[in-house]
Amino acid sequence: MPRHIKIGLIVLVIGFGVSFGFFVDVIGRIQSMVNEREIEENPFTPPAQPLYEATDPPMSVKIFFPGGSDDALLTTEEQTIFKSADVTNRAKQVLQKLLEGPHSEKLYPSLPEGTKLQDLFVSEQGIAFIDFSNTIAVNHPGGVLNEMATIYSIVDSLGYNLPEIKQVKILIGGTEKETLAGHCLLLLPFQMDLSMTDVMPHEEKTAAFSGPPSAKP
Amino acid sequence: MSTKRIVLLVAALGAALFIFGRPSRAADGNFPIYFEGAKLVVKAQTTNRTLYLPVIEIIEFMGLPYTDSLALETLTIRSGNSRLVVTKNSGLISINDQIVFLPSPILRENDHWLAPIDFLSRGLTRMTRTEFRYRPGTSRIFAGVVQVPELVMNAQSLGSITRLTIRCGVPVDLKLRRDEQNNRAILMVGRAVDPLRERLDHKDRLVRSISFDDSDGDPKILIDLTNQVADIKLNSTDGNRIFFVDLLRKGETITEAPVPAETPGASPKVDPTQAARRVRVIVIDPGHGGMDTGTKSPTVLEKDLTLSLARKLRTALQMRLGATVLLTRDSDIAMDNEARSAVANNNQANLFVSLHAGYSSNKLDSGSSVYMMKEDFGDGFATAAVSRDRLFLPWYLGYRLNQQASARAAKILQDELIKAISGSRFPIRTAPLAVLSSATMPSLLLEVGNLNNTVNASTLTDDGFQKRLVGAIADAIRIFSETEQRSAN
Ligand SMILES: [Zn+2]
Numbered sequence: 001m002p003r004h005i006k007i008g009l010i011v012l013v014i015g016f017g018v019s020f021g022f023f024v025d026v027i028g029r030i031q032s033m034v035n036e037r038e039i040e041e042n043p044f045t046p047p048a049q050p051l052y053e054a055t056d057p058p059m060s061v062k063i064f065f066p067g068g069s070d071d072a073l074l075t076t077e078e079q080t081i082f083k084s085a086d087v088t089n090r091a092k093q094v095l096q097k098l099l100e101g102p103h104s105e106k107l108y109p110s111l112p113e114g115t116k117l118q119d120l121f122v123s124e125q126g127i128a129f130i131d132f133s134n135t136i137a138v139n140h141p142g143g144v145l146n147e148m149a150t151i152y153s154i155v156d157s158l159g160y161n162l163p164e165i166k167q168v169k170i171l172i173g174g175t176e177k178e179t180l181a182g183h184c185l186l187l188l189p190f191q192m193d194l195s196m197t198d199v200m201p202h203e204e205k206t207a208a209f210s211g212p213p214s215a216k217p
Numbered sequence: 218m219s220t221k222r223i224v225l226l227v228a229a230l231g232a233a234l235f236i237f238g239r240p241s242r243a244a245d246g247n248f249p250i251y252f253e254g255a256k257l258v259v260k261a262q263t264t265n266r267t268l269y270l271p272v273i274e275i276i277e278f279m280g281l282p283y284t285d286s287l288a289l290e291t292l293t294i295r296s297g298n299s300r301l302v303v304t305k306n307s308g309l310i311s312i313n314d315q316i317v318f319l320p321s322p323i324l325r326e327n328d329h330w331l332a333p334i335d336f337l338s339r340g341l342t343r344m345t346r347t348e349f350r351y352r353p354g355t356s357r358i359f360a361g362v363v364q365v366p367e368l369v370m371n372a373q374s375l376g377s378i379t380r381l382t383i384r385c386g387v388p389v390d391l392k393l394r395r396d397e398q399n400n401r402a403i404l405m406v407g408r409a410v411d412p413l414r415e416r417l418d419h420k421d422r423l424v425r426s427i428s429f430d431d432s433d434g435d436p437k438i439l440i441d442l443t444n445q446v447a448d449i450k451l452n453s454t455d456g457n458r459i460f461f462v463d464l465l466r467k468g469e470t471i472t473e474a475p476v477p478a479e480t481p482g483a484s485p486k487v488d489p490t491q492a493a494r495r496v497r498v499i500v501i502d503p504g505h506g507g508m509d510t511g512t513k514s515p516t517v518l519e520k521d522l523t524l525s526l527a528r529k530l531r532t533a534l535q536m537r538l539g540a541t542v543l544l545t546r547d548s549d550i551a552m553d554n555e556a557r558s559a560v561a562n563n564n565q566a567n568l569f570v571s572l573h574a575g576y577s578s579n580k581l582d583s584g585s586s587v588y589m590m591k592e593d594f595g596d597g598f599a600t601a602a603v604s605r606d607r608l609f610l611p612w613y614l615g616y617r618l619n620q621q622a623s624a625r626a627a628k629i630l631q632d633e634l635i636k637a638i639s640g641s642r643f644p645i646r647t648a649p650l651a652v653l654s655s656a657t658m659p660s661l662l663l664e665v666g667n668l669n670n671t672v673n674a675s676t677l678t679d680d681g682f683q684k685r686l687v688g689a690i691a692d693a694i695r696i697f698s699e700t701e702q703r704s705a706n
Contacts, residue, residue, distance in 0.1 A: 008221050067579055108578035142512030142519065143576030144588060144664050148648055175353070178554065178651055182509055183573070183662075185554075185651040191593075196646075 051089040051096075052082035059083040059090075061161040063097045064197060065107040066149035073149055073196040074110075074156060077102050087164045088122050094157050095120070095130070110153035112139035118174065126166035127189050128158055134173040140181040147181045152193060159192030160199070167191055247432035250275065250349075250358045251365070251409040258434045261356070262331070267321040270337075272303070272330040279345065285330070292323075292330050299344040303332065310336070312343050334358075352411070357431060359409065368410040370438065371559040372419035372427055379423040381440065381462040382563050385410060388457040395449060402449055404462065406436040413555065423464045440464075496698035498541045499534055500561035502571040502652060503527035504662075507551025512576035514674035519574040520549065522677055526572050526665075529683055533691040538698065554651035562657050568626065568694060569660035571652045574677065577667045583642055584667030587627045587634075590654060591647040592620060622659035622701065629700070630661060630693040637689035659697075663690070 062076035069075050081093035095117050101109035116133040123129065140150065155168045167189035170180070177186050194201050248261035248270065257278045262269050276283055276294055284293045290305040302311040305325040310317050317340065321333040332340070337349035337358065350359045359365050366386030373380050383391065383404070392405040412429040419427055425441040440462070447467040453460045503523035505511030511519025524546070531542045543564055545557040561569040575584030627645045634643045653660045665686065666677045676682050 011221060141576050141578075141669070143584070143668075144573060144648055144650070144662065145584065145586060145646075146512075146576050146578065149578075182505055182511060182554075183648065183650055183652070185649050185654055188649075190649070 051093050052084040056082040056084050059161075061094060061097070062157070062199065063094065063102070064110070064153045064156045064160070065098075065102040065104075066110055066146075066153065067102075067106055067108040069198055072198040073145065074153055075107060075198045076160075077104055077107060079103075087162055088120055090162055091122065091128055091158055091165065092117065092120055094161055095154070098153060098157055108149075110150050112136055112141070112150075114139055122165060126164055128165045128168045129171060130154065130168060131171040131174055137172050137177065137180055142181045144183045147179075147184045148196070150180060151184055151186075151190060152196060155190040156192050156194060156197060160194070246356055248356050248358070249431050249434045250278075250360055251363050252278075252360045253363045256409070256434045258432070264324065264331075265321065268334045269321075269324060269331040270334060272323075272332045272336070275337075276341075279341075279347070281345070290325065294341075294344070296345045301340055301344045303330070303336075303340070310340050312340065317343070355411075355415070357411075359411070363409060365409050365411045368406070368412045368429070369555065369559075370412070370414065370417055370427065370429070371556070371563055372417050372424065373563050374421045374423075377466045379421055379464040380563065381424075381427060381438075381464075382559070383438065383460040383462065385458055385460075390457065391451065391453070391460050393449060393451045393462070400442050400444060402440040402442060402462070402464075404438040404440070404451075404460075406438065408436070410436055423466060496538070496540060496567040496694065496701065498543070498564055498566040499538075499568045499570070499694065500543045500545060500564060500566040501527045501530055501534075502545040502557045502560075502569065504571055504573040504652075505551075506546050506549055509551050512574060512668050514668040514671060516671075517574075517668060517674045517678055519668065522574050523572045524549070525678075526683060526687060529687040530570075530572075530690055533687050534694060537691050538695055540698075555655065557652050558654075558656040558660075561660070562655070566658050568697070569653075569656045569658055570690070570694075571650075571660070571662040573662060573664040575664040575667050576669050578669065580667070580670045582667050582670075584670075584673070585634075585641060585643050585665045586663075587631050587643050587645045588650060588653075588662040588664065589623050589627050589645065589647050590620070590660070591649045619657070619659045623661060625700070626659050626693070626697045627661055629697050630663065630690065633689045633693040633696070634686075637685050637692075 058080050059082060061079055061081050063079050064074040064076055066074055079097050081090065081097065084090055084093070099111055099115060099117065101111075111132075112135060114133075114135040116135065117130065118133055119129075119131040121129045136150070140147070151170065154170065158165045158168055168191075169189040170186050171177070172180070172186075179186055246261055248259050250257045250259065255278075257275065259271050259274050272292065272294075273283070273285075282295045286293070292303050294301045294303075299313055300311075301313075303323045304310075306322050308319045308322040310319060310323070319333055319335055319339060321335075323333075323336070324331040334351055337351070337360075342348055347361045350365075351357075364387075366389075368386075369384045371382045373382070385406075389410070390407045392407065394403045394405065395401075396403055415429050417427040423443055423446050425443055427438065427440050430437055430439050442464065445467050446464050448465040450463040450465065451460060452463070503520070503526070505520040505523065507520075509520065511523070513519060527544050528547070531544060534540055534542045541564075543560060543566070545560045546552055557571070558569065560566075575586070577584045624645075631643045631645055635641055648662075650662055653662060667673045668677075
């Protein structure tokens with residue numbers, strides 16, 4: 001074999017070796033970044049637990065969706081969840097119904113396509129902290145009225161059906177955001193507001209509820 | 218032969234990246250932790266993109282006893298009957314024998330225990346009930362029940378003066394000191410605050426930089442001056458919640474500076490509703506901008522539509538009212554809502570109107586509405602029970618001062634719009650609008666049309682329609698100005 005070809009081959013082999021090493025390192029680093037990201041986002045990845053037990057009785061709820069009426073921004077639709085012991089699980093079921101969208105053709109979905117519920121936590125003071133995926137903001141079509149429909153469909157659906165929940169704080173992608181689509185301030189928690197809906201506040205529920213809200217274990 | 222060279226080059230590049238491309242350690246920095254009535258400044262360091270704090274200094278400051286076991290490589294912290302154990306290089310900590318995960322491991326370097334910042338909330342809080350509040354990206358922590366108001370800064374060049382406006386959620390006692398040697402003005406804040414922005418992107422003939430600094434535990438605002446600054450005036454209003462720092466240029470006197478006549482500087486008590494009677498300064502806010510396009514139709518972007526309407530409205534108002542009309546943006550740039558209302562606040566505007574275009578899932582909806590700030594917004598958030606859950610209370614609920622005047626303006630605007638655009642409905646609604654929440658004058662948001670409807674979208678871009686719309690808004694503002702003046706007299 002001529003000498004210059006031999007040298008060429010050796011250089012090629014060394015070059016390949018170093019490039020391969022570099023490649024492995026890059027892959028490893030990307031992997032570790034991905035792992036880190038996963039840990040950062042949810043350090044307590046809970047095991048997939050059912051939101052209700054087989055023995056939990058059904059519970060009729062009103063889910064708020066936009067459309068259906070000229071006078072009201074939100075119209076309710078009767079749906080059924082299961083009365084799980086933990087208010088967090090009941091809240092998750094209500095939001096599940098909201099994410100699935102309305103049954104009636106007259107109503108519109110209130111959450112943008114691809115929105116995921118990442119986490120939900122109810123504090124001792126009765127503030128529900130809800131963390132949605134970034135898609136709730138990215139895929140939002142915009143407009144004040146539309147943004148109101150998204151926010152208050154969440155706040156009213158929870159507040160109306162679960163009196164334990166006094167206020168709702170919306171987080172996006174795990175962090176506090178100033179607004180959802182540029183208009184409505186998310187920095188403060190929201191309170192239920194039925195003035196823009198087709199239902200009246202039900203006194204009996206709020207009156208029957210006294211004492212501190214049930215603490216989350 | 219050239220292939221060989223390329224191979225060599227690639228190999229060398231790969232090797233270089235392999236050796237030098239390792240994640241590096243960021244610089245260390247001072248990190249104040251504010252407790253009630255006391256503060257501790259620790260040195261923080263960033264390792265593997267995680268912020269680490271020295272554990273021993275913090276627990277000693279909190280008066281917690283501990284045992285540092287070199288043999289076991291563990292640190293045991295006690296509080297009452299509780300026990301917290303951390304282990305070197307482990308992200309698992311034990312609190313009363315319950316395991317808690319940290320996103321990054323505990324480190325022990327040069328005899329110092331270092332913990333990721335989450336250790337405070339996930340570890341110490343569970344043991345001591347002391348809450349730690351930290352906003353990612355900032356370099357300070359608030360601990361326990363310490364109440365921390367937000368601090369907002371905004372700077373503006375006003376001809377021969379530069380005005381820095383500072384707002385705080387509670388009354389503060391700002392002290393101005395001039396450091397001639399370093400050509401710098403220092404404003405001591407005198408209490409723990411949470412600055413919304415650490416640094417202002419403002420530079421002009423008088424100011425080189427404006428920044429917040431509390432790295433030594435003493436919160437202050439640093440203004441780096443150019444050598445053209447002659448005098449600095451500090452005025453306060455709204456019960457020491459709002460401060461104006463006016464930098465005066467050499468060769469100018471205060472009377473020549475174009476400070477609005479009603480600058481509430483002389484007396485600390487100015488009734489903003491009185492000052493806002495006659496509409497002389499109007500700030501128009503074209504919604505969205507830059508990356509934030511707002512809502513859209515296949516052919517129209519909300520940000521373009523609002524800017525076009527705002528420019529037309531400015532011309533109409535200047536002609537009909539002879540008023541000073543300012544736009545929050547006059548180009549395609551992104552702005553946050555705080556900065557938009559700050560333009561109105563800093564210019565002591567008598568009316569603030571934000572322009573938007575609507576979108577409704579229902580294509581047949583008209584989409585148009587006149588919005589006011591939701592009246593009960595911010596209620597009940599100041600109660601102790603709630604503020605514990607809230608990390609950062611808003612610094613101001615300025616809209617409340619002018620809610621009634623805003624309602625009068627909304628009604629006039631609705632009437633004029635319905636008159637000008639036949640068959641239209643402009644319902645008056647309230648919403649928790651970020652852009653209106655801190656405006657300290659009568660303020661409205663007008664949302665027109667439904668960009669989900671292509672016919673509606675093309676009408677909105679029609680020049681004739683825009684003129685009619687803008688004419689109606691200008692008429693409404695003129696009528697509002699006249700009625701307010703009359704009711705003031
Ligand atoms: Zn908009």
